[in-house]
Amino acid sequence: MAAFASLVTQTADLIPSGKAHLRDTTQDATRALEAFLASVERKAFRIAQIALRHEADALDVVQDAMMQLSSRYASRPPQEWKPLFYRILENRVRDVQRRRSVRSRVMSYMPWRGEDEEDAVDPVDLAVDHAPLPPAQLESDEAMAALEQAITELPTRQRQAFLLRNFEGMDVAETAAAMKCSAGSVKTHYFRALQALRSKLGEFRT
Amino acid sequence: MMGGDTEGGDSEFERRTRALLMQSAEALPGAVRSRLTRARHAALAARSVRAPSFTRRWMPLGAAVAAVLALLIVYVPHSRSPLENPVTGAGLEDIELLTDTDAVPLNGDQEVDYDFYEWAAAEAAGAGGPAVGS
Numbered sequence: 001m002a003a004f005a006s007l008v009t010q011t012a013d014l015i016p017s018g019k020a021h022l023r024d025t026t027q028d029a030t031r032a033l034e035a036f037l038a039s040v041e042r043k044a045f046r047i048a049q050i051a052l053r054h055e056a057d058a059l060d061v062v063q064d065a066m067m068q069l070s071s072r073y074a075s076r077p078p079q080e081w082k083p084l085f086y087r088i089l090e091n092r093v094r095d096v097q098r099r100r101s102v103r104s105r106v107m108s109y110m111p112w113r114g115e116d117e118e119d120a121v122d123p124v125d126l127a128v129d130h131a132p133l134p135p136a137q138l139e140s141d142e143a144m145a146a147l148e149q150a151i152t153e154l155p156t157r158q159r160q161a162f163l164l165r166n167f168e169g170m171d172v173a174e175t176a177a178a179m180k181c182s183a184g185s186v187k188t189h190y191f192r193a194l195q196a197l198r199s200k201l202g203e204f205r206t
Numbered sequence: 207m208m209g210g211d212t213e214g215g216d217s218e219f220e221r222r223t224r225a226l227l228m229q230s231a232e233a234l235p236g237a238v239r240s241r242l243t244r245a246r247h248a249a250l251a252a253r254s255v256r257a258p259s260f261t262r263r264w265m266p267l268g269a270a271v272a273a274v275l276a277l278l279i280v281y282v283p284h285s286r287s288p289l290e291n292p293v294t295g296a297g298l299e300d301i302e303l304l305t306d307t308d309a310v311p312l313n314g315d316q317e318v319d320y321d322f323y324e325w326a327a328a329e330a331a332g333a334g335g336p337a338v339g340s
Contacts, residue, residue: 034250041242042231059238063245070249144226166220167227198219 033074036081037066040168044089047163050151051093061092083177086164090178150200154193157181161189162197 041062048058065088073084151159157179164175165186175186216224234242 030250030254033253034246037246037249041246042234042239043227045234045238045242046227046231055238059241059245062242063248066245066249067252070253074253140226140229144230147223147226148230163227166224167231194217194219197223201223 029074032078033070033081036078037070040082040085041066043168044085047167048089048093050148050163051159052096053152057096061089061096064092065089082168082170083174086168086170086178087180090160146201147197150197153200154196157185157189158193158196161186162193165190
């Protein structure tokens with residue numbers, strides 16, 4: 001954080017002193033962008049992780065989305081950042097899914113191939129954690145696992161609509177902008193997603 | 207905020223699912239949170255070192271215009287000869303006339319042998335007679 005702060009200060013120092021207002025504007029814009037990215041990064045990671053079921057890939061797509069928003073769209077009005085960011089994120093998720101699909105097709109023609117290092121299971125993940133979980137934590141973890149599984153099984157557009165509306169808290173217009181579809185389509189996808197999730201997770205209905 | 211599956215507001219199901227998702231986002235492992243923070247700083251640093259957008263936007267256009275101008279200069283044919291005097295319009299033909307030593311002098315009558323031309327004309331008129339030198 002300190003290194004970043006010094007970088008911002010150095011960058012601002014490059015602006016001539018006669019243009020102090022420009023330096024202030026630049027710093028304000030940078031701070032606003034940082035605050036925005038900090039506010040969305042965890043949710044964005046979870047959305048990507050649910051879609052990709054892979055932590056490292058999810059981190060990569062979130063970083064790509066941050067870089068692209070910062071380098072290309074930071075000059076846009078801040079109220080446009082969220083729909084833009086999630087549209088970029090979803091595009092990156094789709095790119096990864098396509099690459100996986102192509103890769104699996106190619107690899108299916110190579111029966112002699114050994115186990116890929118990336119696909120290899122980390123033994124640490126297989127180790128049993130003997131620490132007892134509190135009952136509430138255990139219940140919550142099980143509920144989250146069931147919810148995540150049910151969201152993963154949704155069609156792509158329903159998954160997007162559900163996560164952006166319900167999890168990220170975007171309104172219909174923002175969600176429509178992020179999904180590049182009409183507000184009516186967002187409502188339809190969201191409604192169907194809720195129906196599908198309810199039918200799978202009946203015990204959530206209290 | 208959400209509107210829920212009805213216009214009246216969020217249902218209990220929506221609130222429950224949102225709470226679970228929010229809880230999972232808040233409980234991310236430290237390594238993931240650290241990586242996200244580094245990614246954010248990298249994105250902001252990349253923005254800081256980028257060239258001004260004006261330069262970035264117009265530089266390719268300027269290069270394209272320069273290339274087109276260079277092609278025009280090299281390949282478009284000129285309407286005037288390179289030896290043509292841009293002021294008087296004198297061209298290559300005029301220079302040939304001036305340098306032709308066998309042509310009739312253009313700089314006055316004093317060196318013209320009129321007697322020779324009269325004799326040649328008379329000879330031509332009396333072409334029925336014997337040829338000169340025969």
